[in-house]
Amino acid sequence: MPDITQKVSIQVRVNGKPHSRAVEPRCLLVEFLREDLELTGTHIGCDTTYCGACTVLMNGAAVKSCTVFAVQADGAEITTVEGLERDGELHPIQKAFGDCYGLQCGYCTPGLMLSALQLLKDNLSPNQKQIRKAIAGNTCRCTGYQNIFKAIETAATKMRSAGHGD
């Protein structure tokens, strides 16, 4: 039987960059991202699988990284908010959140943008209902979501006209 504190080696690509680390089995993906890789854009809100502040993409699918162990991400491709901008250019989703005032304090914003990204990867013309469903797992406690809906619609329009693949 292995020692209870024995670490497990994992290899993860985060925002395109490969990382090899040994992690404790109980280390959560969000802690691995924030503390081992120092990617602190992914936030911890409720820490109970409710608020979605810790949302990242794991192999293209939005997950709450407070509810996935880092060892489960072995071999996976992770996208965090830090991976959205390209060559100093903000991603259309980031730009739209700013332009539409889709945030106040910004705490929930990284998670919301990753949920929006999962939606727009498959559907560049989402209707209001689809947008609501896509971000139902992300809680914003500052505002009333209206500007967030506008931001996602605006990003969709931009990405449609730019022929955006991601």
Place this chain on the structure above:
Amino acid sequence: MYPQAFTYHRASSLKEAASLLSQLGEGGKLLAGGQSLIPLMKLRFANPAHLVDLNFVDGISYVQQKNDALHFGALARHAGIEKSPTAAKIPILHDCAAGIADVQVRNRGTIGGSLAEADPSGDWGTVLLTLSCEVRCIGVTGERSLKLSEFLKDAYTTALASDELVSEVVVKVPPENSGGAYIAFKRAAPVYPTASAAVQLSLEGDRCREIAIALGCVGLLPIRVREGESLLRGQQITPKLIESAAEAARAASDPQPDMRGSADYKRQLVGALVKRATEAALQRARGQQVEVSHIYA
């Protein structure tokens, strides 16, 4: 929040997972989607010494039709079922899969894990109880198949032995002129429903040939509303009969008061959900396209 430290085991097959469970004894737990287990571990309500991870087992998240039945691999994720054209052949399954929690949880959570956890507030048990459903289980000594009603024993309790796990869920495709609907009432997407109702029926001409009504979150197990079913079986379904079935559902429910509402409130609610689900099931059985989604407070 950190769970208590544990040893991590990665199974490469269901058989290996069963043999690991058998070796590890009481301290071993399976990790499927983890959307209930990981929060429980973080809150230290569950403190397994060993986790056996099923997520690296290949080929167990399928949704396929074989003859007259749909087969779901133990690790079929809710999101996979939601998007599956095969699963959509039984619309009540789509209602269920598409409404569980939120996108992130549906991307991880699995049908096998949900049934094996047997949470009284879970969605799958209630829905699958209205269909002909078998749960295939695998252990070190072999495999067996149980009817869902035999599989679910009590709240958080199934017929699974400690070294056994769910390998597949098999659901028979209902006959022609069938329709079903599942409606859950929730305070917000990520939370468990306050109450839910599943109705699956088939028609012969304009009469109800068969019907199953099940309630969720209002008892330790999903509750079949036998009395309400017998009121409708063989009859032409009228609004008055639907009201009687809803009344029977209120009587059959056994809700606990909690932060989601009083027992009386939940009893009223579950009756209303049966009414709506029956109406939608009836329309679907008549071949109409009806979109059903969970209701948010």
